[in-house]
Amino acid sequence: MKILSLEQDTGGVTEDRAAAKSQFLFLIVTFAFSWLLLGLAALSANGALPLSLPSSVIITIATLGPALGAVSAAAYESGRSGVRSLLGQARRWRIHIRWYLIDLLGPALIMLAGFLIWRTLGGPRPPAPPLSTWLSLPVLILVLLLPALFEETGWRGFALPRLQSRVGWLPASLIIGVVWALWHAPIWFIPDAGFGTLPFPIFALFTLALSVLFTWIYNGASGSVLLPALAHAAINAYPLPWNTAVSLLPAGGRGVHLQIPVTIVLVLLAILLVLLTRAQGPARNSA
Numbered sequence: 001m002k003i004l005s006l007e008q009d010t011g012g013v014t015e016d017r018a019a020a021k022s023q024f025l026f027l028i029v030t031f032a033f034s035w036l037l038l039g040l041a042a043l044s045a046n047g048a049l050p051l052s053l054p055s056s057v058i059i060t061i062a063t064l065g066p067a068l069g070a071v072s073a074a075a076y077e078s079g080r081s082g083v084r085s086l087l088g089q090a091r092r093w094r095i096h097i098r099w100y101l102i103d104l105l106g107p108a109l110i111m112l113a114g115f116l117i118w119r120t121l122g123g124p125r126p127p128a129p130p131l132s133t134w135l136s137l138p139v140l141i142l143v144l145l146l147p148a149l150f151e152e153t154g155w156r157g158f159a160l161p162r163l164q165s166r167v168g169w170l171p172a173s174l175i176i177g178v179v180w181a182l183w184h185a186p187i188w189f190i191p192d193a194g195f196g197t198l199p200f201p202i203f204a205l206f207t208l209a210l211s212v213l214f215t216w217i218y219n220g221a222s223g224s225v226l227l228p229a230l231a232h233a234a235i236n237a238y239p240l241p242w243n244t245a246v247s248l249l250p251a252g253g254r255g256v257h258l259q260i261p262v263t264i265v266l267v268l269l270a271i272l273l274v275l276l277t278r279a280q281g282p283a284r285n286s287a
Contacts, residue, residue: 018077019077022073022074022076023159026073026159029068029069030065030070035183038189040058041058041190045190045192045193046191055192056192056193060147063148063151066153066154066183067150070086073158074086086157089157092225093224095222099221099224102217103227104141110262118258123246123254127249129244129248133240141230148229149226152232155176156225160218163176170215170277172215173212178208180211181204188200202263205263206259206262206266209263210232213266216277242258246258
């Protein structure tokens with residue numbers, strides 16, 4: 001009996017070490033690839049390095065980092081079968097229509113609520129953005145879906161199921177949210193990226209709340225990476241008309257950064273989701 005117990009314990013330690021190594025590999029590849037590109041973009045934007053590519057293109061390429069990290073770690077864990085299983089999550093599209101509605105309507109309502117809070121906080125009434133800005137949203141979501149899939153393959157497809165099976169869905173969501181925020185940090189050194197006026201701690205809260213919401217979508221959608229990626233693309237696309245409207249105001253009269261009230265809405269939603277989930281029982285962990 002003691003020998004069997006020792007072998008089981010040793011096997012458990014071996015599995016833990018292998019899992020730790022694969023997760024470490026994921027982080028190393030993810031950050032090394034993305035931060036290298038973002039660092040080059042920052043140097044170029046500040047005139048220290050001549051590059052022909054615009055910063056926006058380099059930032060988009062940098063979103064490949066989490067996907068490359070996930071593929072590398074999955075291959076280390078289980079070879080080709082692990083990579084096929086990882087990428088297969090992006091092909092899970094036969095999900096109940098309510099999740100598609102949540103993905104597309106939820107971010108729109110979040111932006112509307114954030115705008116109303118912005119007005120309550122003293123934001124002036126901006127001119128209406130051009131109709132073409134609103135009509136371009138479906139195309140913009142489709143364009144942003146690919147980089148969102150790159151990110152979500154890493155954060156939700158690889159990291160989330162491994163973390164939440166060990167520590168639970170909420171701690172896993174918060175851990176990923178912190179790492180996700182840090183992964184974005186170099187963008188604050190790229191002036192034309194548009195993040196400079198937003199305090200980084202606010203953005204960190206934004207990613208923490210989003211991480212909780214995306215975990216809820218991933219688990220509810222039976223481990224589909226496509227669904228959180230679609231929500232990710234929508235939450236990136238829907239600010240366009242609102243930001244366009246605010247940009248039409250004089251520079252000194254735009255009030256607080258619009259993403260601050262949007263972050264407030266997201267944090268409140270995340271807290272409500274946690275309370276409702278605890279009342280209903282533990283969240284389902286989907287792999």
